[in-house]
Amino acid sequence: MKTLLLYISLLSVIFILLIKSMYYWPESKIKHFTFVFTYSDQFVEAMRATEDAGYVSIQWHDKSHQRDESSMAWEAGEPKYKKVVEPDLSKIIGPYKETGLQSLWLQHYHGAWLIRKAFSYKDENGTGEGIYAFGTVNPKGVCLPNTQCVEHLFGQWHVIKN
Incomplete structure (x- = not known):
């Protein structure tokens, strides 16, 4: 029984270390799947809070080495979004900020929520x-012409490289 408990404890430590090191994993679908799976609840909560606040897009960046943080928000408008002056994003980013993530750019676009600038990647065309x-x-709405840039991860989650 003690040996079984020791193995379970060891496997738990290894699992936690693997998850914490995912930022250093090579570019792959597994890396994206793990990241989104780990933080999907916080992302969805931030999306709902953004929608509840009446915004269609927000940008937030924690400038931890400085005293202030950068916050921007937009409301729906015609023909383009209207920028909100001094938005209060505390309800949106509060729970998200507790995860240790330091930035968030959400945009509601053609029925889907986009988490923009979520990661950088390199391919044959350079860095994206x-x-x-x-x-x-809808790939036609987010991909460059004649490309397939959308890859399904799980559930309603996708990764877009464009």
Whole structure:
């Protein structure tokens, strides 16, 4: 019994260390799956709070080495979004901030929530900024012409490299 408990404890420590080191993993679907699976609850909570606040897009960056943080938000408007002056994002980023993540850029776009600039990647065309998407994603709306940039992760989650 003690040996079994020791093995379970050891496996738990190894699992936690693997999850904590995911930022250093090579670019792969497994890396994206693990990251989104780990933080999906916080992402969805931030999306709901953004929607409840009446915003269609927010940007937040924690400048931990400085005293202030950068916060921006936009409301729906015609023909483009309207920027909100001095938005209060505390209810949106409060729970998200507790995870240790330091930035968030959400945008509601054609029925899906996009987590913009979620990661950087390199491919044969150079360096790009990747996006995670939650909801129904139409590749024609987010991909460059003649490319397939959307990859399904799980549930309603997708990764977009464009």
